[in-house]
Amino acid sequence: MKLSTIFKNGIIYENPIFVQLIGMCSVLAITNTVQNSVGMSGAVIAVLVLSNIVISIMRKFIPAKIRIPIFIVVIATFVTMVEMFMKAYAQPLYLSLGIFIPLIVVNCLILARAESFASKNGVFYSAMDGLAMGLGYSVAVIILGSIREILGSGSFWGISLFGEAFQPAAVFVGPPGAFILLGILIGLFNAFIKNRATN
């Protein structure tokens, strides 16, 4: 197995958001600003890498029948750690992400990687797979977050871009904009991947 394949899969060919379509709740909810998107990406990468490492270390002793509950407990432990860390060192981010930090536990992306990769591969590759999938998630979330913040509030990273005369389309910050833009982005990604496959 090559590292470049793992990263290409994570970011492009098996991108968790654009291709596998898993873990959508947090993607739609926290992409209203770029700051939130980056913060959430950090949290997801941390949980994904750490839980992949631990599950990969324990993969030989975990009985197959109760593996899912064990995976969930491992993931929940790391989510709690990330949550407490954010509460202590990044209070504003903690408040604006709110309920979606504990909900990383039920993000199907993390359980899916534990089940389909970390429980079958060595520690190093599992960590890299976690990083690659996390980066794929981050790319999608940050693209969506940038578009929503620029169109919906006329700013990027909280800095106003177009001056006071610009009337931002608030619908893009709200839920409808999230659904519609994500739909369009996945459509564009489909067209792009399909073009590359046929060429």
Added chain:
Amino acid sequence: MSLFSIMVSTILVNNYVFARFLGICPFLGVSNKMETATGMGIAVTFVTTLASVITYTIQKTILDTLGLQYLQTIVFILVIASLVQFVELALKKMSPTLYSAMGVYLPLITTNCIVLGVAILNIQQEFNLLQTATSAVGASLGFFLALVLIASLREKMDIADIPEALVGFPITLIAAGLMSIAFAGFAGLV
């Protein structure tokens, strides 16, 4: 907050799918047919209500009294996972007809964020037991409504002429976005 306004708020104004983005995975995954949507809706209503009441009791009697609030996430997800297993076993034994109606959807519910989300939000909003139960019923009925609405749209979209890149999930997301604009019209009702 009165029980009636909690109900209206969770079903229409703050619909968990269209306004709070919880339960998107099953919303996209099982909404392609009306039958599966109904099965999933019933199963979610059942589990969410039961889970909310049980997690509320655990939070108040065990976590709060022992000062273990930081274990909330781990405890809640374990309760939900075992509850789902238990409900599955109990239904299989007690009511085979109900089991065959919602059996296959039950295991999927563990990773449905609406169950955990509603349980945590109820604690955060400092509801009492009755308000918790009402809000859980409202949340799952809101989810049910969203699922049925989108399933009926998707059945129509199957025979429509849609650009190739948008077939499937993208067009469903766009339809959900338009529906979410409609639901935004309920704002101010409560």
